[in-house]
């Protein structure tokens with residue numbers, strides 16, 4: 001079966017600075033991959049390239065299916081009601097039609113925002129706004145969902161709730177996911193596979209062979225190894 005994402009020998013340079021250095025990456029359909037790495041290691045650059053937002057690269061990048069992206073900031077249009085923001089995620093003509101409302105309502109129910117269908121974005125909490133952003137990403141039924149630190153700006157409790165929600169949405173829809181995060185626990189809770197990027201190279205890969213839903217106690221040992229790859233002693237991180 002063709003991969004959802006297939007990258008070979010990807011090189012990205014900004015001027016004389018090489019930010020991605022011969023990256024190979026395969027993501028299978030329906031696979032959940034987390035990408036960890038220190039600040040500046042090239043994670044967002046890689047995600048932007050997969051999203052088709054930056055084509056000035058060397059190497060091959062194949063993402064044959066439909067792609068959706070959600071960023072750290074929800075990026076909602078404040079002058080559109082919540083359901084309209086969601087229906088804007090639809091492709092082509094679909095986003096203009098009244099039928100878009102029904103599709104948006106369904107997606108908003110999935111992220112448990114049925115009560116906010118007609119709300120204005122500025123009246124939402126951070127977690128609610130991020131759920132709208134997820135609904136907008138899901139509404140086009142992507143083959144590949146790219147998440148760039150989508151929970152990074154949320155408080156710890158809201159973030160935990162979002163982990164459960166994303167786990168559920170992924171199991172219901174089964175897109176291939178690439179989740180960029182700094183949060184090792186988030187990666188361990190959600191991903192099938194964890195990649196560590198360092199100075200533009202993938203330097204480690206871990207399979208997370210744990211059944212879902214996961215509990216933190218189940219991955220304490222793997223957590224220590226992933227933190228070591230990131231140059232962090234587990235004692236410091238505790």
Ligand SMILES: Nc1ncnc2c1ncn2[C@@H]1O[C@H](COP(=O)(O)OP(=O)(O)OP(=O)(O)O)[C@@H](O)[C@H]1O
Nearest residue numbers: 014015019037038039040041042043044045046182
């Ligand atoms: N448009 C640009 N022009 C020049 N340099 C850039 C540009 N975008 C990113 N960079 C540089 O590329 C490197 C990788 O950036 P990138 O945003 O991919 O890192 P990151 O791993 O996502 O970091 P963080 O975790 O802090 O978001 C950084 O050194 C950054 O300064």
